[in-house]
Amino acid sequence: MxxxxxxxxxxxxRSPDGQKVFSFLFKVKMLNIILCGAPGSGKGTQSQLLAxxxxxxxxxxxxxxxxxxxxxxxxxxHIDALISRGNLVPDDMMYGVIDNYLRTLPKDCKGIIxxxxxxxxxxxxxxxxxLRKYNMDALMxxxxxxxxxxxxxxxxRGKVSGRADDNLNTIRHRIAVYHNQTEPIxxxxxxxxxxxxxxxxHTVDEVFLQIERIIKLAKNQ
Ligand code: AP5
Numbered sequence: 358m359x360x361x362x363x364x365x366x367x368x369x370x371r372s373p374d375g376q377k378v379f380s381f382l383f384k385v386k387m388l389n390i391i392l393c394g395a396p397g398s399g400k401g402t403q404s405q406l407l408a409x410x411x412x413x414x415x416x417x418x419x420x421x422x423x424x425x426x427x428x429x430x431x432x433x434x435h436i437d438a439l440i441s442r443g444n445l446v447p448d449d450m451m452y453g454v455i456d457n458y459l460r461t462l463p464k465d466c467k468g469i470i471x472x473x474x475x476x477x478x479x480x481x482x483x484x485x486x487x488l489r490k491y492n493m494d495a496l497m498x499x500x501x502x503x504x505x506x507x508x509x510x511x512x513x514r515g516k517v518s519g520r521a522d523d524n525l526n527t528i529r530h531r532i533a534v535y536h537n538q539t540e541p542i543x544x545x546x547x548x549x550x551x552x553x554x555x556x557x558x559h560t561v562d563e564v565f566l567q568i569e570r571i572i573k574l575a576k577n578q
Contacts, residue, residue: 376558378507387493388413388468388496388576389470389471389472389494390407390413390468390469390470390495390498390572391495391496391497392404392407392470392471392476392498393475393499393500394500394557395502395504395507395539396477396507396511396528397506397508397514398507399561400417400472400473401417402471403564403565403568404472406565407470407568408470411467412468413467413468413469414466414468415469415470416471416474417472417473418451418474418476419473419474420473422436422446423440426440440528441527443522443534444534445476445507445534447539448479448480451480452480452483455487459488459490459493460491461556462491467482476535476538476542478540495551496553497552497553500557500564501556501557502557502558507532508528508529510527511528515526515528522557555567
């Protein structure tokens with residue numbers, strides 16, 4: 358079973374006279390987590406808590422896309438049309454975002470949390486390939502929450518969030534997109550022996566405790 362995350366890094370050092378070049382291969386133990394779940398399942402909330410507690414870098418693909426929209430770029434206008442209707446952004450666009458993120462991680466990075474990526478089976482396949490390219494791996498943790506609770510949470514957030522997709526019609530569509538396009542990735546990770554489902558119906562603290570238990574297991578492996 359895939360339970361750890363190790364990255365191999367190469368450091369290149371020149372001798373003081375600049376004549377010789379030495380390269381060192383060293384292992385960096387990382388804690389990398391893929392946090393998956395339906396809209397409103399608590400991915401963002403739990404990612405922030407994990408980032409704070411374990412010193413991890415948090416990548417929310419939703420935040421990256423909203424930043425592009427806020428920039429007012431042509432691409433942002435295109436993304437806005439998709440997100441505000443509750444549809445996914447094309448896989449090839451997301452591939453570039455993740456590749457760039459992994460390539461530019463700082464050397465001393467303790468680990469990463471991918472919040473909202475992957476969301477389709479092709480994205481999951483691409484991620485496996487990308488993680489391999491950067492000598493990394495990651496635990497997949499899936500937050501399972503009842504549909505009524507998802508809707509309740511997002512309607513409540515919609516009162517203050519200002520998010521164009523936090524209204525009942527779009528929430529329902531986002532949940533349908535999740536069932537059709539994202540849920541199948543559970544099977545993909547199950548086949549890889551790297552799948553941990555969590556009951557996300559509980560309080561924020563209780564859900565966090567469950568995630569911590571999985572991380573402890575992974576660290577002891
Ligand atoms: P994204 O921003 O990721 O939105 P989402 O997946 O719909 O998730 P949310 O942010 O709505 O919910 P969450 O699970 O993070 O829950 P949160 O912690 O915020 O993506 C937006 C859009 O971008 C997508 O629809 C798509 O168009 C596009 N996109 C993004 N990634 C993509 C990709 N990889 N490929 C293609 N397109 C992509 O919590 C929600 C609320 O509940 C909060 O108010 C919170 O305080 C509350 N809450 C959380 N946990 C609990 C709890 N345990 N008990 C009570 N309340 C709780």
